[in-house]
Amino acid sequence: MNRIAFHAEDDLVTRIARAIPCAPKTRRAISRAATRLRRGIGDDAAILSPNGKSDWVLSCDAFLENVHFLANLHPPDSVGFKSLARATSDIAAMGAAPRFFLLTLAIPSRHTGAWLDQFLKGMARAAHSLGIHLVGGDTTESSHISISVTVLGEVPRGRALLRSGAKPGDIIYVSGTLGRAALAWRWMSSNLGRNSGRKRMLRRWPQKRSLRRLLKPHLYPEIKVDLGLWLATNRMATAAMDLSDGLSTDLSRLCAASGVGARIVETSIPRASILPKLASMKEFAKLRLDPLDLALHGGEDYELLFTVPPSRAKLLRKAPGFSSIVPIGEIMSGKDIIIFDLKGRSSALPRGGWDPFRDK
Amino acid sequence: MNRIAFHAEDDLVTRIARAIPCAPKTRRAISRAATRLRRGIGDDAAILSPNGKSDWVLSCDAFLENVHFLANLHPPDSVGFKSLARATSDIAAMGAAPRFFLLTLAIPSRHTGAWLDQFLKGMARAAHSLGIHLVGGDTTESSHISISVTVLGEVPRGRALLRSGAKPGDIIYVSGTLGRAALAWRWMSSNLGRNSGRKRMLRRWPQKRSLRRLLKPHLYPEIKVDLGLWLATNRMATAAMDLSDGLSTDLSRLCAASGVGARIVETSIPRASILPKLASMKEFAKLRLDPLDLALHGGEDYELLFTVPPSRAKLLRKAPGFSSIVPIGEIMSGKDIIIFDLKGRSSALPRGGWDPFRDK
Numbered sequence: 194m195n196r197i198a199f200h201a202e203d204d205l206v207t208r209i210a211r212a213i214p215c216a217p218k219t220r221r222a223i224s225r226a227a228t229r230l231r232r233g234i235g236d237d238a239a240i241l242s243p244n245g246k247s248d249w250v251l252s253c254d255a256f257l258e259n260v261h262f263l264a265n266l267h268p269p270d271s272v273g274f275k276s277l278a279r280a281t282s283d284i285a286a287m288g289a290a291p292r293f294f295l296l297t298l299a300i301p302s303r304h305t306g307a308w309l310d311q312f313l314k315g316m317a318r319a320a321h322s323l324g325i326h327l328v329g330g331d332t333t334e335s336s337h338i339s340i341s342v343t344v345l346g347e348v349p350r351g352r353a354l355l356r357s358g359a360k361p362g363d364i365i366y367v368s369g370t371l372g373r374a375a376l377a378w379r380w381m382s383s384n385l386g387r388n389s390g391r392k393r394m395l396r397r398w399p400q401k402r403s404l405r406r407l408l409k410p411h412l413y414p415e416i417k418v419d420l421g422l423w424l425a426t427n428r429m430a431t432a433a434m435d436l437s438d439g440l441s442t443d444l445s446r447l448c449a450a451s452g453v454g455a456r457i458v459e460t461s462i463p464r465a466s467i468l469p470k471l472a473s474m475k476e477f478a479k480l481r482l483d484p485l486d487l488a489l490h491g492g493e494d495y496e497l498l499f500t501v502p503p504s505r506a507k508l509l510r511k512a513p514g515f516s517s518i519v520p521i522g523e524i525m526s527g528k529d530i531i532i533f534d535l536k537g538r539s540s541a542l543p544r545g546g547w548d549p550f551r552d553k
Numbered sequence: 554m555n556r557i558a559f560h561a562e563d564d565l566v567t568r569i570a571r572a573i574p575c576a577p578k579t580r581r582a583i584s585r586a587a588t589r590l591r592r593g594i595g596d597d598a599a600i601l602s603p604n605g606k607s608d609w610v611l612s613c614d615a616f617l618e619n620v621h622f623l624a625n626l627h628p629p630d631s632v633g634f635k636s637l638a639r640a641t642s643d644i645a646a647m648g649a650a651p652r653f654f655l656l657t658l659a660i661p662s663r664h665t666g667a668w669l670d671q672f673l674k675g676m677a678r679a680a681h682s683l684g685i686h687l688v689g690g691d692t693t694e695s696s697h698i699s700i701s702v703t704v705l706g707e708v709p710r711g712r713a714l715l716r717s718g719a720k721p722g723d724i725i726y727v728s729g730t731l732g733r734a735a736l737a738w739r740w741m742s743s744n745l746g747r748n749s750g751r752k753r754m755l756r757r758w759p760q761k762r763s764l765r766r767l768l769k770p771h772l773y774p775e776i777k778v779d780l781g782l783w784l785a786t787n788r789m790a791t792a793a794m795d796l797s798d799g800l801s802t803d804l805s806r807l808c809a810a811s812g813v814g815a816r817i818v819e820t821s822i823p824r825a826s827i828l829p830k831l832a833s834m835k836e837f838a839k840l841r842l843d844p845l846d847l848a849l850h851g852g853e854d855y856e857l858l859f860t861v862p863p864s865r866a867k868l869l870r871k872a873p874g875f876s877s878i879v880p881i882g883e884i885m886s887g888k889d890i891i892i893f894d895l896k897g898r899s900s901a902l903p904r905g906g907w908d909p910f911r912d913k
Contacts, residue, residue, distance in 0.1 A: 223857055232696070232713070235716075235797060236651075236810070237643040238704075238706070239611045240609065240708075241609040241610075241611065242608050243603035243605060243607075243609060247603075248602050249602075249603060250599070251598055251599045251653075251703075251705070252597060252689055253655040253690060253703055255655050257699065259694050259696065284598055286597045286598075293611075297657070299615055300697070324788065329612055331613050333617065335619075336697070339617065339659070340613070341657040341691075341699075343655055348600075348603060356596050359902075362892065366901070434596075435597060435598055446563075450595065495751075528663050
């Protein structure tokens, strides 16, 4: 039998509903949301009552075993945390407040015990920090873990941040250091299955503070919800999107949607620093990692990429997390995306979004 | 490389957006929907503008290879059609008009050619007949086909049909013949891989009208959207849900949600008839299929199960598809679900939802 029996499925739904926040609990949370939840888990579908003053933003995201994560390497609470965080990133990039989510969860029965508990714990932690509530879903048994998350967000009517509004002259910003998640993944995967001693090391990392800091951007990415909201509410950004597939790929998508080109400056791109301790490790040195390459093509940054007219750039200093917001170039007319190197030489930026499993 | 490269992924999104209706085209469709689509595919997320007069109903549903279908047996257009129809059934069961859907599609690269074209064709046909539009999604490469569909529907505020409103004395109805999908699946799977001659026969069935009629409920289920809408708009039903896991399982869920019991009459349950031609086939006879068993426990009927107070039962004759609506029993106080057989003997109805892949 390949599907979870109905009794087991009903039990599973109850377990999920208990583990993850399902309805706004505080009065503050309820009054903040213009849309009320009338009915959550337990019927055929969830019911929401929008008040007509907001727009609704909807997105879904798949997170699959052997594609986006490895069940024998990634801690289950990271799988839970990251699957929800990734899906919410698209909502944050539209400047919306994430409100509700639906979870499709297909797992092998051997994972319904401790693995599922940890998974739900991680997802609950992400839900709590993102201020988002589970309202429905579907569970089934399957040979591989397969997760799909649909997120709904709210934004004041007409204020959603699109990819398509960038104008020549606008300044291009990113919200933080790029390439950290890619660096973490390269570290993790370089040790993968080659050396059982390394495997033990991976299990130990939560104890080592420096390793924890290194791996966090890959395992527990932080989503810039507050910044997105602020940019939308204050009509600051002409275009915005989240950086999930690498700056080179995503900037070209934003430019294509806006019908513009861009020029960016290599030296201004905030990139991950490789700790001396790490750099001195033989195996790590063999990878010959280039922080700029990771920042341009690494992917999974979940930072915001956005454009602001020069006349409004000054106001940015009131933005949440302003200290890590960095201008990296400007929007140009035409279609070309140009990068200037250290010596001021320009070249076309190749679209080289990095795939975490390319070398598997 | 295990993920679809970004260029290929962008192309795939374009292909999907072209194949499946993405925005209401006619004025009638737009004015019918209280919620307008402001932005569909092509940005981080879809944007919708609700007008505050409707409630929104949301549901998601997984449809997985080797769990819900077999890639070497089920025609790809059926996989596309059924994955959307199944997900929409939950919305119809709430009495809502289905409006928009999001598609998460993970497929092996060998399926991105003809298989995907046929899949999209089937999904487009379902979308057209259900009056529903694709507004977003996520695509990725994976070793197995994994589909997750999120559907959004609209219902006049406060009118959604819940499982929880059934009262003692209410009459229990089903909207059509039960067990037909289970019968079709038993026919298909009984031939599975045992005899290559049979395999050829399976490929030939679209030409044979009697076989097409037999297999349709399993491959291309019809969703009772109009009936659900009518029941909600006219405040006819005190409780409703769709029959996806078999009458025995689903009736017990409805009763549990309403805090009531029920008694149903065996002879009144509309069941599939096994054609004499089929019944005379040796291999088929071996299965010893019992139409009542299929109707009670077969599953995948996607008919509506609903309860109506006796005082309103007369008005049901104005319902769409009234001729196939059948009363099968009544709601009782207490918790027991009792079935009366031909001879008037009563017994407890076992929850025996049938799993299409149990015997795999």
